[in-house]
Amino acid sequence: MHIDIDRFSNINSQFHKWDERYKIISILILIISFSVVKSFYLVLTIPILALIMVTISRLPLYFVLKKLKLTLIFFLPLFILLPISSGGEIFYLIVGIKIYKIGLHLAISIFLKAISILICIMIMFGTSRFDRTIKAFYHLKIPEKLIIMILFTYRYIYIYMENLRKLNVALFLQGFKKTSNLRSILVSSSLIGNLLIRCYDQTEMVYNAMILRGFNGKLISQFRFKASKTDLFKAIIIIFISLLIVGLEIII
Amino acid sequence: MINKALEINNLTFSYPDKEKVINNISFELNIKDSLAIIGPNGAGKTTLFYLISGILKPFGGSIISLNKAVKYKEFNRNIGFVFQNPDDQLFSSTVYDDIAFGLINIGYSNDDIDKKVNNILNRLSYRNLIDRPSQHLSAGEKRMISLAAVIAIEPEILILDEPTSHLDMRSRRMLIQFLKETHITKIIASHDLEFLLELCDKTLLLDEGSIIKYDNTNEIMTNEKLMTEHGLEVPHSIKSKI
Amino acid sequence: MHISEGILPPTISIGGYIVSAVVTGITIKKVSLDDVPKISLVTAAFFVSTFIHIKLGPTSIHLTLNGLMGIILGISSFPAILVALFLQAVLFQHGGILPLGINVFCFGIPALISHYLFQFTFTKFKAKLLLIKLIGGLSGGLAVAISGVMLALVLIMSGKEFTTFAYFFAWTHIVLMFIESLLTFLVLNFILKVKPELIKSSKLTL
Numbered sequence: 137m138h139i140d141i142d143r144f145s146n147i148n149s150q151f152h153k154w155d156e157r158y159k160i161i162s163i164l165i166l167i168i169s170f171s172v173v174k175s176f177y178l179v180l181t182i183p184i185l186a187l188i189m190v191t192i193s194r195l196p197l198y199f200v201l202k203k204l205k206l207t208l209i210f211f212l213p214l215f216i217l218l219p220i221s222s223g224g225e226i227f228y229l230i231v232g233i234k235i236y237k238i239g240l241h242l243a244i245s246i247f248l249k250a251i252s253i254l255i256c257i258m259i260m261f262g263t264s265r266f267d268r269t270i271k272a273f274y275h276l277k278i279p280e281k282l283i284i285m286i287l288f289t290y291r292y293i294y295i296y297m298e299n300l301r302k303l304n305v306a307l308f309l310q311g312f313k314k315t316s317n318l319r320s321i322l323v324s325s326s327l328i329g330n331l332l333i334r335c336y337d338q339t340e341m342v343y344n345a346m347i348l349r350g351f352n353g354k355l356i357s358q359f360r361f362k363a364s365k366t367d368l369f370k371a372i373i374i375i376f377i378s379l380l381i382v383g384l385e386i387i388i
Numbered sequence: 389m390i391n392k393a394l395e396i397n398n399l400t401f402s403y404p405d406k407e408k409v410i411n412n413i414s415f416e417l418n419i420k421d422s423l424a425i426i427g428p429n430g431a432g433k434t435t436l437f438y439l440i441s442g443i444l445k446p447f448g449g450s451i452i453s454l455n456k457a458v459k460y461k462e463f464n465r466n467i468g469f470v471f472q473n474p475d476d477q478l479f480s481s482t483v484y485d486d487i488a489f490g491l492i493n494i495g496y497s498n499d500d501i502d503k504k505v506n507n508i509l510n511r512l513s514y515r516n517l518i519d520r521p522s523q524h525l526s527a528g529e530k531r532m533i534s535l536a537a538v539i540a541i542e543p544e545i546l547i548l549d550e551p552t553s554h555l556d557m558r559s560r561r562m563l564i565q566f567l568k569e570t571h572i573t574k575i576i577a578s579h580d581l582e583f584l585l586e587l588c589d590k591t592l593l594l595d596e597g598s599i600i601k602y603d604n605t606n607e608i609m610t611n612e613k614l615m616t617e618h619g620l621e622v623p624h625s626i627k628s629k630i
Numbered sequence: 631m632h633i634s635e636g637i638l639p640p641t642i643s644i645g646g647y648i649v650s651a652v653v654t655g656i657t658i659k660k661v662s663l664d665d666v667p668k669i670s671l672v673t674a675a676f677f678v679s680t681f682i683h684i685k686l687g688p689t690s691i692h693l694t695l696n697g698l699m700g701i702i703l704g705i706s707s708f709p710a711i712l713v714a715l716f717l718q719a720v721l722f723q724h725g726g727i728l729p730l731g732i733n734v735f736c737f738g739i740p741a742l743i744s745h746y747l748f749q750f751t752f753t754k755f756k757a758k759l760l761l762i763k764l765i766g767g768l769s770g771g772l773a774v775a776i777s778g779v780m781l782a783l784v785l786i787m788s789g790k791e792f793t794t795f796a797y798f799f800a801w802t803h804i805v806l807m808f809i810e811s812l813l814t815f816l817v818l819n820f821i822l823k824v825k826p827e828l829i830k831s832s833k834l835t836l
Contacts (some may be wrong), residue, residue: 139721139722140719151753164727166645167727167728168640169729170634171638171639171640171643171728172639172640172655176749179794184634187416203722204723205467206723206724207589207634207723207724209637210631210634210724211634213633213795213798214637214795217798218791218792218794218795218797220681220793221789221791221793221795222794223664223790226819238791239751241790242789242791243637245642246636246637247636248634248636249636250634250635250636250637250726251636253635253636253726253727253728254723254726255719257719257723257726257727261720263507265482265519265521266481266521267481267482267521272674279658280747281468281661281709282654282658282662282665282709282712282713283656284666284667285666285669285670285673285710285713286713286716286717287481287670288479288667288670288671288674289670289671289673289674289677289713289714289717290478290481290717290721291480291481291521291522291523291674291677292670292671292673292674292675293674293677293717294523295475295523295674295683296674296675296677296678297678297681299680300678300682305518308562308677314683314685315685315691316685316686316687319650320684320685321684321812321813322816322817324684324812324813325816325819325820326816326818326820327679327682327694327817328679328682328813328817328820329816329817329820329821329824330820330830331675331679332675332676332679332702332817332821333618333821333824333828334675334827335671335672335674335675336672336825336827336828338476338669338671339477339671339672340475340670341471341476341477342475342477342479342667342668342671343664344443344476345471345476345477345479346489347443347461347463347668348441348442348443348463348466348467348468348469348538349463349490349538349541350463350488350490350493350541350820351463351489351495352463352493352687353663358499359791372654479667
């Protein structure tokens with residue numbers, strides 16, 4: 137599974153050139169404004185805005201779509217249940233099952249908002265190197281311990297994914313096939329136990345490595361962010377659009 | 389008075405499930421010496437390194453490095469230890485951050501850190517990797533970058549544990565070249581005897597926690613009886629000459 | 631299963647962030663900077679473990695393991711869950727950023743409950759390993775069930791249209807409870823056999 141959210145962080149676009157601190161704040165405000173929208177017709181405009189943004193970001197569409205694919209599976213139960221259970225005005229009758237207008241609107245609304253928000257988040261994290269974006273959060277007053285946890289966890293996820301992949305290959309080569317039986321659950325529990333134990337041993341070594349290089353509490357290298365007027369200008373544009381959306385929602 | 393790089397006296401250590409992993413070891417090392425440590429698996433090579441670098445606390449005996457006693461879990465800038473597994477040592481988000489880590493702890497200014505990181509990467513011709521996250525490095529690159537991270541703090545003594553494992557021929561050659569050009573005291577444990585032959589004048593043969601022989605590399609590695617007795621073989625390049 | 635993007639009204643999203651921020655603030659103060667790398671690695675291991683799917687008939691489910699996280703990481707399991715859910719949202723688009731506060735709260739609090747339950751059992755019945763493992767397993771399942779109920783309540787608060795979905799959500803979690811109980815028990819069994827220090831070590835269990 138490819139984790140590389142920042143795989144295209146080295147291409148060039150207005151989003152790529154944007155100072156990460158301003159980018160984060162602006163996009164956060166934007167997605168909050170998306171979540172405020174309830175009126176159906178305004179909701180329909182949100183994905184258009186998201187598509188414009190992703191075009192400006194030059195992130196390849198196949199990359200964005202691929203990442204969205206899996207999320208849609210998680211939405212399926214919601215999309216089936218909401219239209220048939222929300223109550224209210226009936227929209228349609230299929231084979232005796234009532235499709236309610238409110239439920240249907242809500243399901244479509246949620247779907248469109250979700251996709252748009254996810255696209256914005258992909259832009260936020262996909263147009264800069266991951267560690268830069270996280271270090272920007274530090275400059276936005278997120279506690280240092282959390283930032284370090286995110287960076288470390290991120291770093292070692294790759295290694296453990298590799299470990300898991302190799303363990304699975306070993307199982308496959310020994311003819312193991314996952315089925316719904318107790319043995320499979322036993323094997324899975326051993327995999328998890330194995331991962332945790334190997335990881336525990338590694339924590340000792342990593343800690344030693346840190347002490348051997350003089351670790352004394354400081355963990356974030358001074359990352360220098362420098363903003364320009366363009367960064368502020370872009371922020372103002374996005375925030376203005378956000379306020380516009382909220383304003384329209386209030387009026388409509 | 390000449391400083392000894394390392395003075396080890398009557399060193400002993402046991403693990404909870406294994407007795408006398410290091411069994412009363414004594415030896416000395418001069419500054420700028422290159423020492424190879426060889427022996428079968430389980431001989432105690434890595435444990436010895438942990439003790440010398442202060443990661444483990446000896447049960448008995450003393451370790452003195454450049455006239456200073458080695459203290460348990462205390463940062464000793466003079467000793468640099470490159471682990472067998474680079475993933476245990478490259479824990480930062482980027483190559484730059486990993487190399488800068490030690491330098492930040494020592495207290496260098498941001499500009500000095502910049503200069504030193506660039507210097508060492510240029511020496512390795514790896515300047516292009518400076519912003520790369522460690523997970524995107526090949527095995528050879530990881531090995532060289534973990535070496536760079538340790539060398540960056542400019543230790544007087546460099547310890548390397550199985551440095552050529554997982555390296556392809558090119559990276560191995562690069563490592564040999566780099567170590568030849570780095571004129572500090574070196575202690576290298578390896579199964580790659582040809583590698584050790586090229587780099588180390590002195591060799592310590594370790595088995596079951598005891599020193600079997602401490603002599604010139606040639607003396608030990610040409611001794612077929614000695615080598616085979618302790619689970620090793622005479623290196624190919626020498627065999628053909630005998 | 632966490633709540634995905636687009637569902638929660640902003641008031642609830644922000645409310646979730648506020649409560650999670652408060653609990654994170656409290657729990658992270660107890661974590662020393664020295665322990666941060668260790669906790670992070672274990673978090674990474676848990677993160678990857680959730681990719682180990684269990685096959686159940688025609689579907690596969692992926693595990694939550696918040697109960698087990700509570701047992702192994704102790705109080706630091708709350709910020710650890712925050713980090714794990716954040717990375718899940720950003721790297722894999724599971725869950726989401728706006729519902730992050732709510733998701734963290736609903737998975738984190740049961741993790742803490744698991745921790746205290748296990749801690750209590752462990753100190754009171756030190757030698758009775760089987761009992762410890764059983765209670766551990768049960769608390770693993772309990773954590774998932776509580777999470778499901780909490781999330782279902784949040785869904786109902788978000789709008790009465792979500793009621794049926796909320797019930798579906800809660801019931802799914804209650805069913806998952808049995809599998810997670812079994813799995814937590816088995817993993818605890820494995821660890822106590824192979825490396826008991828992981829659980830008994832005061833380094834990780836704060």
